[in-house]
Amino acid sequence: MKASAILSEVVRDLTSGTARAALYGFLLAAIVAGLALVDQRAVASILDDARAFRAAGSAVSVLESRAAISAQRCAALEEVPGVTGAGAVRDGGTVTALALPAANLAVHEVTPGILDLLSNITTVTPGSDPIAAGVWLTDDLANTLGATPGATLALSTGDVPVTGVFTWPDDGRDRQFGFSVLAPVPAVGTFTGCMAEAWPADDLLPSLLQFTSAASGAETADQRMFQLNGTRGAVMDTEAQLSARPTRWAAATAAVAALGIGYVAARTRRLEIAAALHAKVSRPDIAWIHLLQVLAWTIAAGLITTALVTWNARAAFPTPWTTGWLIGLRVIGAAILTPAVGTLLGIIPTRESHLFRYFKNR
Numbered sequence: 001m002k003a004s005a006i007l008s009e010v011v012r013d014l015t016s017g018t019a020r021a022a023l024y025g026f027l028l029a030a031i032v033a034g035l036a037l038v039d040q041r042a043v044a045s046i047l048d049d050a051r052a053f054r055a056a057g058s059a060v061s062v063l064e065s066r067a068a069i070s071a072q073r074c075a076a077l078e079e080v081p082g083v084t085g086a087g088a089v090r091d092g093g094t095v096t097a098l099a100l101p102a103a104n105l106a107v108h109e110v111t112p113g114i115l116d117l118l119s120n121i122t123t124v125t126p127g128s129d130p131i132a133a134g135v136w137l138t139d140d141l142a143n144t145l146g147a148t149p150g151a152t153l154a155l156s157t158g159d160v161p162v163t164g165v166f167t168w169p170d171d172g173r174d175r176q177f178g179f180s181v182l183a184p185v186p187a188v189g190t191f192t193g194c195m196a197e198a199w200p201a202d203d204l205l206p207s208l209l210q211f212t213s214a215a216s217g218a219e220t221a222d223q224r225m226f227q228l229n230g231t232r233g234a235v236m237d238t239e240a241q242l243s244a245r246p247t248r249w250a251a252a253t254a255a256v257a258a259l260g261i262g263y264v265a266a267r268t269r270r271l272e273i274a275a276a277l278h279a280k281v282s283r284p285d286i287a288w289i290h291l292l293q294v295l296a297w298t299i300a301a302g303l304i305t306t307a308l309v310t311w312n313a314r315a316a317f318p319t320p321w322t323t324g325w326l327i328g329l330r331v332i333g334a335a336i337l338t339p340a341v342g343t344l345l346g347i348i349p350t351r352e353s354h355l356f357r358y359f360k361n362r
Contacts, residue, residue, distance in 0.1 A: 007292070014296055024265050025297030028339065031257045033305040036331035037312050039250035040324050044316040046241045050200075051318075053236040057121040057173045059201040060228035061209055064193045068214040074194035075113050075187040077208060084199045085120050087113025088191035088212075089176075092183055096156040099145050106180040107135075111187035117197055118166050121228075125149050126164040134163035136182040172231030190214065195228065201236045251334035262294055262339030266346025287347055294343045298336060305332050 014021050053059060063069065069088055077086035092107035115136070118124050125139075126149060137147060142165045145153065152159050163184075168177050194212045198205040206225050213223060227234065242248075269290075309328025317324035 014293060018269075019293040019297075020265070020268075021293065021297040021300075024261055024294075024339075025300045028258055028261050028298065028335070029301035029304045031261075032254045032301065032332055032335045033308045035247075035250040035254045035257075036305060036309045036328040039245075039247040039331060040309060040312050040316055040328050042245045042247040043242065043327055044324060046238060046245065047317070047323075049241075050236055050238045053201070053232045054197075054199055055121060056171050056232055057197075057228040058230065058232045058236065059199050060117065060121060060195055060197045061205045061225065062174065062193060062195045062228055063206075063209040063212060063223065063225050065213050065223045066192060068190040069192060069194045069212050070214050071111055071187040071189055071191050073212040074191070074196070075111060077194075077196050077212065078113060078116075080208060082198045082200070082202055083205070083208070084197050085113060085117030086194065086196035087111040087115070087117055088187060089114060089193045089195060090191040092181075095181060097145055098154040098156070105141070107183055108177065108180055109183050109185045109191075111191070112184060113187065114182070114195060115164070115184060117195060120197055120199070122169075123167045124164055125166070134161035134184075136164040136166060136184070137162060138168045138177060138179055139165050140168075141179050141181070171229065173229035174226070200238055203235050251331045254331045254335035255338045258298075258335035259338040259342040259345075262342025263346040264342075265294060265339070266290060266343045283347070287344060290343050290347060291340050294339050298339050302332060302336050 012018070069090075071088040074086055074088040077083050088111045090109050092109040094104040095107050096104060115124075118136075123139075135153065137145070137153075142148065142162070147153050147162045147165075149162055149164055151162050153162050166177075166182075168175075170178070194209055196205060196209055209225065306329070309332065310325055313321045313324030313328060
C-alpha cells in the first residue's frame with residue numbers, strides 16, 4: 001500500500017470509531033495519570049515530612065561543655081560536606097529592657113554561624129545589615145517590646161540596634177533561645193556550646209561535634225550531647241523512605257498496563273486483521289496502520305496526563321515544582337511507547353488461516 005492509502009485507512013478507522021481510539025486513549029490516560037498522581041503525592045508527603053523535620057530543628061545536634069568549646073573548631077564544621085550550619089554559643093548574662101524593667105532578659109553570645117543555622121530551622125526577619133553590631137530577638141520578645149528589625153532597643157546597658165528577629169516556636173525544641181536576646185560575637189575563644197546541622201540528617205554529626213571540645217580527662221564528664229528537637233525522631237532518612245515508598249513501581253506498572261492496552265487493542269481486531277491478510281494486504285502495512293492509530297490515542301493520552309501531572313506538581317510541591325513534574329513525567333515516559341509494542345505483539349500471532357475461527361468466535 002502507498003503511504004497515502006495507509007494514512008487514509010488510519011483516518012477512516014479513527015473517525016468511524018473502528019479503532020476505538022477514544023476508549024483506549026481514555027483508559028490509558030486514566031491508568032497512567034492515576035499512577036503518576038499517586039506517586040507524586042507519595043513523594044510530596046515524604047518531602048513535606050523532611051521539611052518539617054528540618055524546620056523543627058530535629059537535624060541539629062548540640063554539644064554543651066562547661067569546660068571549653070573551641071569557637072574556631074565549631075565554625076570549621078561548616079566546611080564539612082553535608083553540614084549546613086554550625087556556630088558556638090555561650091552565656092552572656094542578663095540585661096534589662098527599659099520598656100520591660102521588671103524582667104531580666106537572658107543574653108546568649110553567638111558566633112555568626114548560629115545566624116546561618118537559624119535561617120535553616122526557623123523564620124528569620126533580618127534588618128538591612130543582619131551582620132552589623134547589634135542584637136537578635138525572638139519574635140515573642142520583639143512583639144512584647146514593640147521592636148522591629150532596624151529599630152533601636154533601649155537596654156540598661158545602652159541603646160543597641162535590632163539587627164534581626166527570629167521565631168522560636170514551642171514545638172519540642174530546646175528552649176535555650178526562647179524569649180531571649182542573641183548577641184553576635186566573633187568566632188574566637190572558648191564557648192560553652194556548639195550547635196550544628198547536617199542536611200540530609202546524618203547520625204555521624206554527634207561524632208563530628210566531639211572534635212570541637214577542648215575538654216580532657218574528668219572535664220568530659222561535664223559534656224552533654226543532645227538533639228535540638230527530638231519530637232520527630234532521631235534521624236530522617238529521606239532517601240531510604242523514597243526508595244521504599246509503595247508507589248516506587250508506578251512507572252513499571254504504567255508500562256505494563258499500557259502494554260496490555262496496546263495488546264488488547266490489536267487482539268480485539270484480529271478478525272479485521274485476518275480479513276486484511278486474506279485480501280493480500282501485507283503484514284507490514286497492517287502493522288503501520290495499527291501503529292499509527294495507536295500513536296494517535298497514545299499522544300492524546302500523553303497530553304492529558306502531562307497537563308494533570310503539571311497541575312499536581314504545582315499544587316503538591318514547593319518551589320521548584322519541577323521536581324514533582326519530573327516524577328510524573330517518569331511514569332508517563334515509561335508508558336508512552338509500550339502500547340505500540342503491545343499492538344505489535346497482538347498482530348504477530350494473528351493468522352489468515354484463523355479467519356473463519358475468528359469469524360465464528362466474534
